[in-house]
Amino acid sequence: MGRRQGRRGGSTVQDDASRADGLRDEADVARAYAAHGAELYRFALRGLGDAAAAQDVVQETFLRAWRAADRYDPALASLRVWLFAIARNTLLDHVRAAGARPWQGALVADVTDLSDGTPGAVGGDPGEDVLRGWVVEEALRRLSPEHRTAVVETYLRDRPPAEVAAELGVPVGTVRSRVFYGLKALRVAMDEMGVEP
Numbered sequence: 208m209g210r211r212q213g214r215r216g217g218s219t220v221q222d223d224a225s226r227a228d229g230l231r232d233e234a235d236v237a238r239a240y241a242a243h244g245a246e247l248y249r250f251a252l253r254g255l256g257d258a259a260a261a262q263d264v265v266q267e268t269f270l271r272a273w274r275a276a277d278r279y280d281p282a283l284a285s286l287r288v289w290l291f292a293i294a295r296n297t298l299l300d301h302v303r304a305a306g307a308r309p310w311q312g313a314l315v316a317d318v319t320d321l322s323d324g325t326p327g328a329v330g331g332d333p334g335e336d337v338l339r340g341w342v343v344e345e346a347l348r349r350l351s352p353e354h355r356t357a358v359v360e361t362y363l364r365d366r367p368p369a370e371v372a373a374e375l376g377v378p379v380g381t382v383r384s385r386v387f388y389g390l391k392a393l394r395v396a397m398d399e400m401g402v403e404p
Contacts, residue, residue, distance in 0.1 A: 354389030
């Protein structure tokens with residue numbers, strides 16, 4: 208018939224072909240990690256703001272993918288999309304677990320001194336930090352490249368406007384103007400997304 212049989216119906220030739228793009232063995236997992244591991248790490252790092260936690264999320268993502276390899280269907284999504292879906296769920300599980308065990312965050316904060324309000328700081332809601340980061344990132348994507356660069360470099364990276372102006376080869380006043388109008392556009396974008404800045 209050409210259709211895949213259900214899990215109880217036994218294996219078909221199409222089942223074997225669909226697994227060709229999946230994670231059949233360690234070599235497939237190694238290839239998937241080589242192809243997508245760095246990108247998944249950056250995704251987790253942006254969401255958590257903690258390199259060690261991001262590494263944990265990536266490791267857990269590949270472990271979950273390995274265990275659920277029989278559920279991967281390339282007809283529904285690419286391997287990359289499937290891995291990112293697992294990574295998103297793993298990241299959220301990690302954030303929830305951190306909220307349920309704040310004493311672990313206190314131990315890490317003592318060692319790394321995160322009490323200055325950075326993501327993962329003791330007393331803050333890590334879920335809110337992740338959500339806020341995603342919202343700001345999406346709002347920044349809606350800005351023009353010039354405004355986005357000015358806002359990110361001066362406002363988020365806390366660099367002096369004169370330094371950014373010299374790097375971009377534009378007058379300092381232009382950078383300040385781009386920051387002003389960029390922040391204004393950022394507020395509008397966040398309002399459109401239903402978020403109060």
